[in-house]
Amino acid sequence: MITLLSAPSNLGLRPPEPGSVPGSAKAPEALREAGLYERFAARGATDSGVVLPGRYVADDDVRPAGRVRNxxxxxxxSLRLAARIGDAIDAGQAPLVIGGDCGILVGAGIALKRRGGAxxxxxxxxxDFRHPGNSEECAAVAGEALAAAIGLHWPAIADIDGLSPYFPAGRTAHVGHRDDDEEQEEVRGLLARVTPAAEVSARGAQAVASESAAAAGEAYWLQLDVDVLDPSVMPAVDSPDPGGLSADELTALLRGLAPRAIGASITVFDPDLDPDGRYARLLVEVLSEGLSELGSGVRPA
Incomplete structure (x- = not known):
């Protein structure tokens, strides 16, 4: 059974402009208003509530070196989110976590590592592979989440409670980056499988889903940043870059991956950039179709 859990954290993002706060924290309620929770409830999903973040502070002027924002x-x-994800998994549910920014991946990783890993x-x-070994500008976990997830960040982020790495690099597959991504060669040298967006379009989402699932193993966490969509389809994100997937391609990719996923997290949709709600409604269609079988093929522990 799927259970939806809101994680409206924007703590891992830069301020969009001085004195402002990133809008991604509004995403869970914007998607609720657009019908996402109703769609899943009609199929038997439950609502596991919300894990609220602390206050967002633009602390660049006072933050010491070697620390990330907030x-x-x-x-x-991350610890409170991990506890709630863990409760859902222990109850035999497939948590669908609606963020928020990509940093919520850390909470999912903590929950799974405490249960033997995935x-x-x-x-x-x-x-999302900026880290202290390749950049002097580490501060926003949303752009560093994959590096943190496999243990390549400062210990305060990548080794919470001594659990690093949250996910093994040898069982991690990445899909969707653009051809000019600065860290793509480093990622190719570390992860089990790396597939750019152009290859999804060229070879087909079904083939890429099958290969990515095989690389990640018997069961895995599924993390989706909606900026994988082309900005002609989804401009309501903080870093829209051309060359992304179509809505149909993403739906097919999720459909192929969802059954063997223990759970999933959805991130970086920004309702502040969607004043009439059209992009929220598009995401409801993609997610309700693509993730309808989330966790259905995972064998009980």
Whole structure:
């Protein structure tokens, strides 16, 4: 059974402009208003409520070196989110976590590592692989989440409660980056499988889903950043880059991956960039069709 869990954290993002706050924290309620929770409830899904984040603070002027933005609040939210995801898994449910920014992947990773570990399929228009070993600008976990998930970040983020890595690199597949992604070669050298968006379009979503699932193993977490969609389809994200997937391609990719996923997280939709709700409604269609069988093929532990 699927259960929906809201995680409206924007703690891992840069401010869109000085003095403002990222809008991704509004995504769970915008998608609820657009009918997402109703669609899943009609198929028997439950609602597991919300894990609220701490206050977002643009702390660039006072943050010490070697720390990410909103670090204490980020770690606290990750631990509380991990507990709630873990409760759902222990109850035999498939958690569908609606974020929020990509940093919520850390909470999912903590929950799964505490239960013996799992693979990861990471669908994102960027590799999210900035880390202290390749950049002097580490501060926003949303752009560093995949690196943190496999243990390549400062210990305060990548080794919470001594659990690093949250996901093994050898069971992690990434899908969806653009051809100019700066970290793609490093990612290719570390992960089990890496597939750019152009290859999904060229070879077909079904083939890529099958290969990614095989790389991630028997059961895995499914992370979706909706900026994998082309900005002609989904401009309501913080970093829209051309060359992404169509809505049909993403739906097919999710449909192929969902059954063997222990759970999934959806991130970086920004309702502030969707004043009439049209992109929220599009996401409802993609997610309700693509994830309808989430967890259905996972064998009980």
């Amino acid at each position: 670090e204490a609040a980020f770690v606290d939210h 693979g990861l399929v990471h669908i994102d228009g960027h590799t």
